[in-house]
Amino acid sequence: MCTRSFIVSEFVKLEDGRRVLLHAERGLTLTARSTGAPGGGAIPLHETRDSLTQDVLTVVLPDDEESGEEHPWSWLAELAQARGLEVTADDLRGLPYEVVFTDAVSRWLTPD
Numbered sequence: 001m002c003t004r005s006f007i008v009s010e011f012v013k014l015e016d017g018r019r020v021l022l023h024a025e026r027g028l029t030l031t032a033r034s035t036g037a038p039g040g041g042a043i044p045l046h047e048t049r050d051s052l053t054q055d056v057l058t059v060v061l062p063d064d065e066e067s068g069e070e071h072p073w074s075w076l077a078e079l080a081q082a083r084g085l086e087v088t089a090d091d092l093r094g095l096p097y098e099v100v101f102t103d104a105v106s107r108w109l110t111p112d
Helices: 049-060 073-082 089-093 103-108
Strands: 003-013 019-031
Touching: 003 049, 019 049, 019 073, 073 089
Parallel strands: none
Antiparallel strands: 003 019
């Protein structure tokens, strides 16, 4: 069986290009399905940039709607403040949010 595991982290990119890591406590694992054929063959993982982006967003978005936020901006702002950044949830909400893959993950992905 083929599996791939990924660490998912969130960071703030500063104006000078530096990244301040907010957390790296989440992740996801993708597992290829078995074909059911004798010998236990597996259907290879076929992930595109778009499909993996959706998986990452599922990992970082809140599980419930109790917070009232589509993204945990308040929590991320608290993490940023603990790292010495003067930022609010509203500040973060106004920044571009993008999923960035490492070079190794980009090479592994199937072209869209």
